[in-house]
Every structure is written in structure tokens, then in C-alpha cells.
Amino acid sequence: xxxxxxxxxxxxxxxxxxxxxxxxxxxxxxxFPFAFAGYDPTAMDYSAINKPPSLAxxxxxxxxxxxxxxxxxxxxxxxxxxxxxxxxFALVIGVxxxxxxxxxxxxxxxxxxxxxxxxxxxxxxxxxIAVVAVLGPGLVNMYIAITLVGWVYYARLTRAEVIxxxxxxxxSAGRVMGYSNxxxxxxxxLPNAISPVIVYWMTDMALAILxxxxxxxxxxxAQPPQSAWGVLIAEGRNFVTTAWWLSLMPGIAIVLTGLxxxxxxxxxxxxxxxxx
Amino acid sequence: xxxxxxxxxxxxxxGSKQGPRLLPAVTGVSLxxxxxxxxxxxxxxxxxxxxxxxxxxxxxxxxxxxxxxxMWEGRDLVAMSDASLRPxxxxxxxxxxxxxxxxLNPLLTVxxxxxxxLKAHTTLDARARLRRAVEVLDLVGIPGAAGRLxxxxxxxxGGMRQRVMIAIALASTPxxxxxxxxxxxxxxxxQAQILDLIAQLARDFDMGVILVTHDLGVVAQSCDRVxxxxxxxxxxxxxxxxxxxDPRHPYTNGLMWSVPQDVPPRTQLFSIPGTPPSxxxxxxxxxxxxxxxxxxARCTAEVPSLSALxxxxxxxxxxxxxxxx
Numbered sequence: 231x232x233x234x235x236x237x238x239x240x241x242x243x244x245x246x247x248x249x250x251x252x253x254x255x256x257x258x259x260x261x262f263p264f265a266f267a268g269y270d271p272t273a274m275d276y277s278a279i280n281k282p283p284s285l286a287x288x289x290x291x292x293x294x295x296x297x298x299x300x301x302x303x304x305x306x307x308x309x310x311x312x313x314x315x316x317x318x319f320a321l322v323i324g325v326x327x328x329x330x331x332x333x334x335x336x337x338x339x340x341x342x343x344x345x346x347x348x349x350x351x352x353x354x355x356x357x358x359i360a361v362v363a364v365l366g367p368g369l370v371n372m373y374i375a376i377t378l379v380g381w382v383y384y385a386r387l388t389r390a391e392v393i394x395x396x397x398x399x400x401x402s403a404g405r406v407m408g409y410s411n412x413x414x415x416x417x418x419x420l421p422n423a424i425s426p427v428i429v430y431w432m433t434d435m436a437l438a439i440l441x442x443x444x445x446x447x448x449x450x451x452a453q454p455p456q457s458a459w460g461v462l463i464a465e466g467r468n469f470v471t472t473a474w475w476l477s478l479m480p481g482i483a484i485v486l487t488g489l490x491x492x493x494x495x496x497x498x499x500x501x502x503x504x505x506x
Numbered sequence: 507x508x509x510x511x512x513x514x515x516x517x518x519x520x521g522s523k524q525g526p527r528l529l530p531a532v533t534g535v536s537l538x539x540x541x542x543x544x545x546x547x548x549x550x551x552x553x554x555x556x557x558x559x560x561x562x563x564x565x566x567x568x569x570x571x572x573x574x575x576x577m578w579e580g581r582d583l584v585a586m587s588d589a590s591l592r593p594x595x596x597x598x599x600x601x602x603x604x605x606x607x608x609x610l611n612p613l614l615t616v617x618x619x620x621x622x623x624l625k626a627h628t629t630l631d632a633r634a635r636l637r638r639a640v641e642v643l644d645l646v647g648i649p650g651a652a653g654r655l656x657x658x659x660x661x662x663x664g665g666m667r668q669r670v671m672i673a674i675a676l677a678s679t680p681x682x683x684x685x686x687x688x689x690x691x692x693x694x695x696x697q698a699q700i701l702d703l704i705a706q707l708a709r710d711f712d713m714g715v716i717l718v719t720h721d722l723g724v725v726a727q728s729c730d731r732v733x734x735x736x737x738x739x740x741x742x743x744x745x746x747x748x749x750x751x752d753p754r755h756p757y758t759n760g761l762m763w764s765v766p767q768d769v770p771p772r773t774q775l776f777s778i779p780g781t782p783p784s785x786x787x788x789x790x791x792x793x794x795x796x797x798x799x800x801x802x803a804r805c806t807a808e809v810p811s812l813s814a815l816x817x818x819x820x821x822x823x824x825x826x827x828x829x830x831x
Contacts, residue, residue, distance in 0.1 A: 335568075398608035398609070399603040399604070399605055399608045399609035400608060400609050400610055400611045402560075402565055402601075402603070402609075403601065403603060403609050403610075403671075403674075405563070405564075405565060405595070406563045406565065406595050406596065406599070406600065406601040406684075407595065407596035407600075407622075407623050407626065407674075408591070408592040408593060408594065408595035408596035408597065408626060408627065409592075409596070409622075409626060410592065411588075418611050418614075421613050422611070422612065422613055
């Protein structure tokens with residue numbers, strides 16, 4: 231198939247290959263953290279408190295003598311699924327709603343337009359924090375909050391793409407063939423409209439990691455015994471001048487993973503971009 | 507012979523009912539089509555020919571309001587719901603489009619696109635559908651049809667893509683084929699092949715065809731009957747021989763004169779003075795009167811009705827050109 235050919239071609243571009251390597255490696259680490267972590271992430275060692283990076287502890291140790299590298303590695307278990315879970319429901323809801331209002335227009339589309347206006351008026355983080363504040367802190371509530379706000383962006387993008395595709399005669403042809411609206415929308419229009427949405431999804435996963443970390447830092451996402459990157463950074467914030475590794479190391483993990491998703495997004499944009 | 511399709515007083519208006527103005531894109535169009543007949547619908551851009559055609563399967567419903575009747579086998583398509591139209595569309599009535607580039611779904615193989623229609627409208631099983639797909643691709647002249655089922659639209663040339671479109675339309679043997687400028691996007695040699703193909707299929711399957719075009723050459727080459735549209739109305743209708751050979755409406759006459767024939771190089775080509783009226787600002791009488799050399803006082807006051815000047819030759823003009831010389 232033509233897509234696999236483009237995929238192979240894209241792999242030869244360094245950006246996409248690096249991004250894919252980072253994300254695949256991250257997923258492997260998230261699946262088997264025990265294979266990579268040298269220490270129990272919760273084991274305290276009072277003989278080694280706030281030690282700078284060394285051979286025994288490459289990322290140093292924290293205020294309770296826990297190995298920072300092991301804590302960062304175990305945090306993959308929280309943060310990688312977070313990137314997926316915080317975005318996938320928004321993706322599904324947004325794509326379905328966007329496709330339906332884009333196809334049917336009319337009153338539903340007008341209402342949708344006002345909802346979009348209302349949501350994008352506020353900064354994303356402010357709305358999410360407001361929803362989390364209402365629901366209470368915790369990972370699940372954070373996913374609900376991000377989905378409640380985030381679907382609007384997917385829907386807006388999908389709607390615009392579907393409307394664009396409807397200008398092509400194959401949409402009219404589908405009607406004249408006597409196909410149902412559902413068939414025209416989901417079998418004919420949506421597959422042609424979806425690629426920018428997938429690219430946006432990849433970027434959004436990078437943003438979700440940042441957002442999840444921010445909320446974790448603010449104490450609204452993952453809660454302290456769980457080791458998530460945002461929580462780790464928050465724990466180290468009082469020691470930034472004396473024990474910089476506490477916050478820097480999880481910060482590097484965030485940047486690296488975010489970069490991986492972004493690079494994949496760029497590469498996918500090249501693969502999926504219609505040619506000719 | 508009983509017509510298979512009878513359009514009666516079709517009027518299509520765009521713009522909302524609450525809006526400031528309604529735009530009459532098509533006004534009072536009546537047409538009959540018999541089995542196996544090819545009817546040409548000609549006119550310049552904005553004359554309402556495509557809107558008329560697209561109103562038959564209800565494609566204009568989403569943008570405008572339809573009035574009048576489109577009678578198909580005793581049923582009025584205009585009055586039917588989308589759901590009750592579906593079993594007829596694609597089975598009895600099929601349509602082909604101007605741009606073969608965009609009228610096929612670029613992500614599905616042509617085999618899938620043909621069998622999808624068969625799946626929706628016939629009881630054939632998967633194997634029979636594939637056989638039928640090869641059969642229709644063969645019929646429209648795709649070489650090596652069986653080997654091309656798994657090809658995507660972009661692997662076909664423009665002319666071949668239009669053939670694929672026709673194959674999809676033909677798959678469930680429709681009784682009526684609506685063709686919206688099917689050859690405009692193709693080059694002239696391919697154009698002739700596609701027109702020949704449509705004419706041959708109409709003959710072989712006794713299928714009625716409505717062919718929208720702005721090209722009088724296409725009409726002369728392939729149609730039995732022709733209706734000339736101007737500003738949303740039919741101004742002249744009759745057999746191709748009578749209308750093109752002996753145009754009675756000054757607009758048709760002007761169109762005929764506008765086709766360059768044997769003109770020496772570097773001479774001015776003929777064109778009808780003026781431009782078609784805007785739908786926003788239609789003249790009160792005959793829409794063509796402001797451009798017409800024969801216009802009288804009556805023409806600017808009263809809309810002429812389409813009436814028979816002789817058997818089977820209708821024109822909407824107060825002072826038609828005078829018959830055969």
C-alpha cells in the first residue's frame with residue numbers, strides 16, 4: 231500500500247526516526263520499569279540524603295535518600311498512559327461531534343459554534359483547573375477535566391476538515407448513490423478528513439504530558455506517593471539551589487518525551503499530507 | 507410513449523425564508539424524458555442547468571427550497587423524504603460529475619467503490635459483486651478490468667477516472683443517468699470517447715440520460731433533444747435538429763452565432779452583447795430582453811411563456827425568429 235511506502239520514506243528522515251525511537255523507548259520503559267530501575271523507587275536510605283549524581287545514583291538521591299533515577303523511571307508508568315488517556319477520549323468525542331455538526335450544519339452547528347467560542351475564550355489550563363477544582367484532585371478527575379475542555383479543539387478541527395471534504399463531488403456522489411448519512415460521514419468523509427486531526431493528536435499528547443506535569447506540580451493531578459514527573463519537580467522545588475537534580479532530572483524526562491511526540495507529529499504530517 | 511421522468515414546474519430558490527431576499531435559481535422548469543432518450547440541458551454559467559439537474563435527486567435540498575414536482579414512476583421525488591429516496595437513488599437513478607478527480611473517494615480502491623454501490627442496492631453476494639464490478643469496468647472500456655479492481659483513483663488518468671465514475675453509476679443498471687458536464691474537465695479526444703460511450707450505453711440499456719453542458723458541440727454530437735436555459739428558465743426546447751438547425755429564440759440564435767465557425771484569423775468573434783441578469787436583480791419581463799435586438803415594449807413588461815411554435819418545438823419568446831427559411 232502507498233502509506234507503508236511513505237512510512238519507510240519518512241523513517242529515513244532523522245526527526246521522525248528520533249521521535250519514534252524516543253516514544254517506543256518510553257513505552258517500553260513504562261511497561262517494564264522494574265527492568266530499568268536500579269532501586270525500589272520508595273526505598274529510603276538515610277545514609278544517602280540529597281546526594282548529587284554519582285555512579286551509584288546517576289540522577290542523585292532525594293530528601294529521603296530515594297534514588298531519583300528509579301523514581302523518574304517509575305514515573306513513566308504514570309506519565310506515558312497519561313499522555314494517551316488525557317487525549318484519546320477528547321479525540322474520539324471531538325471527531326464524532328465535529329463530523330456530525332460539519333455534515334449537518336444548521337442549528338446544531340450554530341450551538342456548537344457558541345460552545346467553541348465560550349471554551350476558547352478561556353486559557354486551556356484555567357478551565358481545566360476550574361473543572362478539577364470542582365471534581366476534586368486526582369488522576370481520573372484530571373482526565374475528565376482535560377477531556378471536557380479538550381474535545382472542543384478536536385471537534386473544531388474535524389468540522390472544518392469535513393466541511394472542506396464535502397466540497398468534493400464524492401460526497402454528493404455518495405448521496406446520489408443512496409448511501410445513508412452515517413455511511414457518507416464515517417466511511418467516506420472522515421477517513422479523508424482525519425489526517426490533520428491525527429497530527430494534532432500527537433502534538434496534543436506532548437502538551438498533555440506538560441499539562442499533566444503542571445497539574446501534578448500544582449497538586450491537582452497524580453498525588454504524592456505516586457511518582458509522576460510533575461510531582462517529582464514539585465518535591466524538589468525547595469531545594470533548587472542546593473539539590474538541582476531533584477527537579478532537573480524529571481524535567482529532562484518531560485522535555486524528552488514531549489519532543490518525541492512532537493517529532494512524530496511532524497513526521498506524520500509529512501506521511502499523511504495528500505500529494506499530487 | 508410515457509415519459510420515465512417528468513419535471514413539472516420545478517422552482518428552486520436559495521436563501522432563507524426569513525432572509526431579506528430569495529434568489530430564484532430555477533423558475534418553472536418543466537421537462538419530460540423518455541426511456542433511451544438523451545436530453546441536453548444547455549446554458550451559460552449561472553443559467554440554472556446544474557441546479558435543475560441536481561434537484562432531481564434532491565442534492566439542492568440542503569441549500570435551497572424546492573417547489574413543483576419531479577415525477578418518477580408515479581412518485582414525486584420532491585415530496586419524498588431523504589430516507590425514502592435512498593432505495594431509488596443509486597439503483598434507478600445514478601449521476602456522474604464534472605470533476606472525475608474529486609468525484610471518486612481517493613482513499614478507496616475502485617473495486618471497493620463499485621461493489622459498495624452493489625452492496626447497497628442489490629442482493630448479490632460478495633463474489634457476484636466482484637464479478638459484476640469487472641463486468642461494468644469492462645463495459646466502459648477499462649483495459650484489463652480484472653487487474654485494476656485494487657487500484658486507487660489516482661492510478662487512473664482523467665478519462666479513465668470518468669469511465670470508472672460511469673461504471674459505478676452503471677453497476678446497478680439505472681434507468682436514468684444524470685450527467686453534470688461529464689466531459690468539461692477532459693480534453694477533446696477523450697471527450698468524444700466518453701460521449702460516444704454514454705450514447706452507446708443509453709441505446710444498449712434503454713437508459714434515459716440528462717446531459718448538462720455549456721457546449722453546443724456536445725449537444726449536437728450526442729443528444730436527441732435539447733432544452734436551452736437562460737436565467738433559470740427554459741427558453742427553447744425541441745429536438746436537436748430543430749433547435750440547432752432552426753433556432754427560434756433570439757438567445758439560442760445568439761449562442762449558435764457565438765460558436766466560431768470558419769472565421770478568418772484575426773477577426774472579432776461574435777458575442778451576445780451585455781451579461782446575464784443577476785438573480786438579485788431580475789428584469790420584470792423577459793430576462794433576455796435587455797440584451798435582445800428584437801425586444802419590444804411587451805418584452806420588458808411581460809414574461810413570455812414557453813409555448814409550442816410547431817409540434818415538438820417550444821420557445822419562450824414574444825417575437826420569435828421566423829421559422830425555417
